[in-house]
Amino acid sequence: xxxxxxxxxxxxxxxxxxxxxxxxxxxxxxxxxxxxxxxxxxxxxxxxxxxxxxxxxxxxxxxxxxxxxxxxxxxxxxxxxxxxxxxxxxxxxxxxxxxxxxxxxxxxxxxxxxxxxxxxxxxxxxxxxxxxxxxxxxxxxxxxxxxxxxxxxxxxxxxxxxxxxxxxxxxxxxxxx
Amino acid sequence: xxxxxxxxxxxxxxxxxxxxxxxxxxxxxxxxxxxxxxxxxxxxxxxxxxxxxxxxxxxxxxxxxxxxxxxxxxxxxxxxxxxxxxxxxxxxxxxxxxxxxxxxxxxxxxxxxxxxxxxxxxxxxxxxxxxxxxxxxxxxxxxxxxxxxxxxxxxxxxxxxxxxxxxxxxxxxxxxxxxxxxxxxxxxxxxxxxxxxxxxxxxxxxxxxxxxxxxxxxxxxxxxxxxxxxxxxxxxxxxxxxxxxxxxxxxxxxxxxxxxxxxxxxxxxxxxxxxxxxxxxxxxxxxxxxxxxxxxxxxxxxxxxxxxxxxxxxxxxxxxxxxxxxxxxxxxxxxxxxxxxxxxxxxxxxxxxxxxxxxxxxxxxxxxxxxxxxxxxxxxxxxxxxxxxxxxxxxxxxxxxxxxxxx
Numbered sequence: 389x390x391x392x393x394x395x396x397x398x399x400x401x402x403x404x405x406x407x408x409x410x411x412x413x414x415x416x417x418x419x420x421x422x423x424x425x426x427x428x429x430x431x432x433x434x435x436x437x438x439x440x441x442x443x444x445x446x447x448x449x450x451x452x453x454x455x456x457x458x459x460x461x462x463x464x465x466x467x468x469x470x471x472x473x474x475x476x477x478x479x480x481x482x483x484x485x486x487x488x489x490x491x492x493x494x495x496x497x498x499x500x501x502x503x504x505x506x507x508x509x510x511x512x513x514x515x516x517x518x519x520x521x522x523x524x525x526x527x528x529x530x531x532x533x534x535x536x537x538x539x540x541x542x543x544x545x546x547x548x549x550x551x552x553x554x555x556x557x558x559x560x561x562x563x564x565x
Numbered sequence: 566x567x568x569x570x571x572x573x574x575x576x577x578x579x580x581x582x583x584x585x586x587x588x589x590x591x592x593x594x595x596x597x598x599x600x601x602x603x604x605x606x607x608x609x610x611x612x613x614x615x616x617x618x619x620x621x622x623x624x625x626x627x628x629x630x631x632x633x634x635x636x637x638x639x640x641x642x643x644x645x646x647x648x649x650x651x652x653x654x655x656x657x658x659x660x661x662x663x664x665x666x667x668x669x670x671x672x673x674x675x676x677x678x679x680x681x682x683x684x685x686x687x688x689x690x691x692x693x694x695x696x697x698x699x700x701x702x703x704x705x706x707x708x709x710x711x712x713x714x715x716x717x718x719x720x721x722x723x724x725x726x727x728x729x730x731x732x733x734x735x736x737x738x739x740x741x742x743x744x745x746x747x748x749x750x751x752x753x754x755x756x757x758x759x760x761x762x763x764x765x766x767x768x769x770x771x772x773x774x775x776x777x778x779x780x781x782x783x784x785x786x787x788x789x790x791x792x793x794x795x796x797x798x799x800x801x802x803x804x805x806x807x808x809x810x811x812x813x814x815x816x817x818x819x820x821x822x823x824x825x826x827x828x829x830x831x832x833x834x835x836x837x838x839x840x841x842x843x844x845x846x847x848x849x850x851x852x853x854x855x856x857x858x859x860x861x862x863x864x865x866x867x868x869x870x871x872x873x874x875x876x877x878x879x880x881x882x883x884x885x886x887x888x889x890x891x892x893x894x895x896x897x898x899x900x901x902x903x904x905x906x907x908x909x910x911x912x913x914x915x916x917x918x919x920x921x922x923x924x925x926x927x928x929x930x931x932x933x934x935x936x937x938x939x940x941x942x943x944x945x946x947x948x949x950x951x952x953x954x955x956x957x958x959x960x961x962x963x964x965x966x967x968x969x970x971x972x
Contacts, residue, residue, distance in 0.1 A: 414683055414905035441810050444908065445917055447932040473906055473919070473934075477810065477824065480831050484906065505813025508942040516647070531640040531971060540648050541930075 389481045391416040397438065403431050410486055417471065417484035425487055426497045432474060432483070433502055440474035440483060443499070446509035447471040448517035450542045466491045468519055472499070472506075489519065498524040516541040603629060610956070612641055618715065619967025623944070623960070627953055635948035635956070637941060642971035650931030655681055655755060656895050658931075663749035665935060666969040668711050671704035671740070672911045674753035679834060680907040680918035681755050682890075685900040690887040693757035694836050698878045699770065700740065700752060701835075702871040706777075707736040708912035709817075709864045709871075712964040716861060717788050719961035720797045725788040732780055735773050742766055755898060756890035767879050774872050781868060789865060798861060799852030802947055802959035806855065812943040815936055816914025817867065818963060821847040821860030828910040840877045842870045857962035864964075899926050911936050913964060933972055937965040 389397075391409060395418055398404050406424050410417040420428050432440045447470065454464035468489040475482050489496055498521035500507040510521040511530040518539030521527060528534065535552075538545055549557055611622040620641035626634040646665065650658050662677040663670040675697060682689060689697075714729030737747045743766055744752035744759055752759050788794050804814070809822040819826055827844040829837040845866035847859030902924040908917040914936030921930040940963050948956055 412905075413901070413903040442815075443813055444915065445906070445919060445932065445934040447919055447930070449921060449930045471919070473917070475908075477826055477831075482832070482906065482908065503813065504811050504946070505939055505942065508938065512938075516645070531643045533640075540645050 389476075389479055389483075391418050391483060394418060394432075394438065394483055398428065398431070401431065401435065403428055410484075415484055417486045419486045419488070422487045422489060422496050425485075426499070429472075429485070429499050429502055432485075437479075438476065439478045440476045442475040442477060443503035443505045443509070444473040444475050444482065445471075446506055446513055447473075448513040448519045448541070450517060450544075452543050468494045468517070470496055470513070470519060494518060495520040495522055497522050498527075500524050515539070518542060605633060612638075618961075618965060619970075621941075621960075621965070621967055621970070623948075623956070625948070625953070625956065630953050632948050632951050632953055632956055635945045637944050639938075639941070639967075639970050642967050644972065646972040647931050647933060650928055652927065654898065654926040655900060655928065656898050658928075659754060660749065660751045663751055664968055665933065665972055666708075666911065666913065666916070666937070666966045667748055668966055669704055669708040669912045670748060670750050671701050671753060672708075672909065672916060674750060675701055675835075676907060676909045676911070676916045676918045678753050678755050679909065680905060680920045681900060683905040683907055684903045684920050684922050685755075685898075687756050687890045687893065689757055689890055691836075692761075692883050692886040693888045693890075695878050695882045696758050696762055696888065697753055698835050698837075698840075699762075699767075699875055699882075700743065700750075700758075702875045702878070703736050703739060703770070704750075705871045705912045706868050707733045707740075709868050710736075712912070713784075713788070713861060713864055716961045716964070717794070720794060720958050722788055722791065722794055725784060728780070728784055728787060732777060735777075739766065739770055739773065742769075754889070754895070756893035757888045761888050762882075767882065770875060771879060774875060778869065778872060781865070785865070789862065795851050795858060798857040798958055798962065800856050801852075801955050802857045802951065802962055803853045804855045804943065804947060808943070808946065809855070812946065813939040814914065814943060815939065816911065817863045818860055818914065818940050820845065821863045822855035823847050823849075823859075828908055828915060832908065834907070834909055836878075837874075839881065840874050842874050845870065857958050860962045860964075897926070899924065900928070908934065913937050913966065913969070914940060935969040935972055937963075937967075937969045938972075941965050941970055 395407055395409055398407060406421045408419040410419045432438050449469045451467050451469055453462060453466040456463050468491065470487050472485045473482060487496055498510055500510055508530060510524055511527060513519050514521060514527055515529040515531055516539055537548060606627050608625050608627060610625055612620040622638040624636040624638060625632055646661055649661055659674060662673040665673050710729040710733040714726040717725040740750060741747050742763060744750045804822050806822045806824050809819050823846050825844050825846050830844055845863050847854055847863055849859060851858045900922045902922055904921040906917060906919045908915045915934060916936055917934030919932040920928050923929045947959060
C-alpha cells in the first residue's frame with residue numbers, strides 16, 4: 389500500500405477529514421492536522437485492513453524560515469515537524485505520518501499508549517528537539533543530563549560554554565596542573 | 566557535590582542490644598529474631614558492569630531476590646550523531662556511521678548509503694551490490710558470533726567465547742583484507758564500494774565458510790544444548806509476540822518470539838530477492854516461545870543462513886565491471902532536495918535512516934533508527950517479576966550495543 393492508497397482508505401472509512409498527502413520526490417507521507425492525530429493513529433493501528441502494528445521511528449525536525457532568493461518573499465514559515473514511521477507486518481508496507489506544529493507552541497499528543505515503543509522515541513525527541521508530547525507517561529530527558537540547557541537539534545541551538553564547571557569552549561587552553 | 570558530602574550527617578553507628586536475649590522469641594535460641602521485616606532495595610547495575618556490554622546503567626528495585634522495577638539509564642556515550650550529520654558533508658559522514666553499532670559497521674554504512682542514494686537517485690552497479698552483500702553478510706556472522714559468545718560469558722560459560730572469537734578473527738581478517746580496518750570499515754561508500762575485491766579474497770571466503778559450518782556444530786555441542794546453559798536461559802525473559810511488536814522489537818529478538826519478519830524478505834534491498842534463504846524463528850524448543858534461549862537459537866541459525874547467502878552471492882558475482890556509480894564526484898558531492906526513509910536488516914534489527922535534504926553538500930536532518938535503542942526500551946516491561954540473577958541473562962539475550970543506543 390502506498391500513502392495515496394492509505395489516504396483513500398482512510399477517506400472511505402470516514403477518517404479523511406483534514407488529511408492531505410505530502411508528495412515529496414521520494415517518499416510520500418500522510419499529513420495529519422494535530423487535532424486529528426490521535427483519532428487517525430488509533431484507526432491506523434486498529435483497523436484490520438490497515439493494521440500498522442509496529443512503530444518504527446519518531447522524528448522531530450526544526451524547519452527554519454525559507455525565503456525566495458529573488459523576491460525575498462517568505463515561502464516557508466518557521467515551524468516544527470513530527471514524523472512517525474509506521475510498519476504494517478500483515479500488509480508489508482511502511483507509512484510516514486507527518487504533523488506540522490507552530491514554532492511558538494511545539495506540543496502534540498503522545499501515542500505512547502498506542503505503541504509503547506513510542507515512549508523512548510518521544511522522550512528522545514523531547515530531549516533533543518524540544519517538542520512536548522501531551523499525555524506521555526514519563527516525559528524527561530533520556531540522552532542528555534537532566535540539567536542540560538537547550539535542545540541541540542534545533543537549528544538555533546547555541547552550544548553552551550560551560551557545564552557544571554567544565555569548560556566546553558573548543559579553543560579553551562588546557563588546564564595547567 | 567563536595568558540599569553535600571561534608572554536610573551529610575555522620576553515619577549512625579549500628580546499635581546492638583546489650584542483652585542478646587532481648588527480642589528473641591519465647592522458646593527459641595536467643596539469636597533468633599522474629600522481627601524480619603523486608604524492605605524494597607534499590608541497587609545499581611552498571612554503568613561499569615561486565616554484562617551490560619558497555620556503559621549502561623540499570624537502576625533495579627528488588628524485593629529480596631525478585632526485581633520489582635527496572636529503570637534503564639542511557640546516554641553515557643551520547644555524541645549527538647544526528648547533529649554531526651547536519652554539520653559535515655555526506656561523504657564525511659560515512660565514518661561516523663561506523664561508530665553507532667561498531668560490531669556491525671558494514672550494515673550501518675550500507676543503511677546510510679542506501680538512504681543517500683535514494684534521495685540523490687543514484688544507480689549502483691551490480692558488481693558493487695554483490696560485494697556489498699558479501700561484506701554485509703560476513704559482518705552479520707561476526708556480529709552474531711560476538712553476541713552468542715558474550716552471551717555465554719554472561720551466563721557463566723567461558724570456553725565458547727574463545728571458540729566464537731577464533732571464527733570472528735577469521736572474518737575480521739577477510740574484512741581487513743578488503744578495506745584495511747577491523748571494526749570501523751568505512752568501506753561501503755555513496756554510489757558503490759571503496760575498492761574492488763582483491764585477488765584470492767573470494768576463494769578465501771569459500772574456504773572459511775566450508776570450515777565455519779563444521780565449527781558451528783562444535784559450538785552447538787559446547788553451548789547450545791549444554792544442560793546448564795539451557796537451564797539458565799529456557800523459560801527466562803519470555804516476550805510474547807504482541808508485546809514484542811508493541812515495543813518495536815525487530816531482528817532476532819522479534820523472530821525469537823515466533824514472528825517470521827525479516828526486512829531482507831519483506832522489503833528486499835540490494836539483491837536479496839535473488840537469493841534463497843530461510844528466515845529462522847523461535848519455536849519454544851527448550852521452553853516457552855520467546856524466551857532467552859529462543860533468541861539465542863535464532864542467532865545461531867541465522868549465521869548458517871548468512872553463510873548460505875554468501876555462497877550464492879559469490880557464485881553469482883559478475884566478473885569485472887564498475888564498482889562505483891557514474892558521475893559521483895565524491896569531494897563535491899551534492900544531493901538533490903527530497904526526503905526518504907530506508908530500513909535495512911541489521912544483525913540487531915531494523916536499522917533505519919531518515920534523511921531530509923534541501924540540496925547542498927550536507928543533510929538538513931539526519932535521523933537514525935538504532936535497533937538496540939528500541940530493543941532496550943522493553944527492559945522495564947520484562948524485568949519486573951524475574952529473579953535478580955536472571956536480569957543479566959535477559960539483558961544479554963537482547964544483545965545491545967551501547968554505541969548505537971546512545972549515538
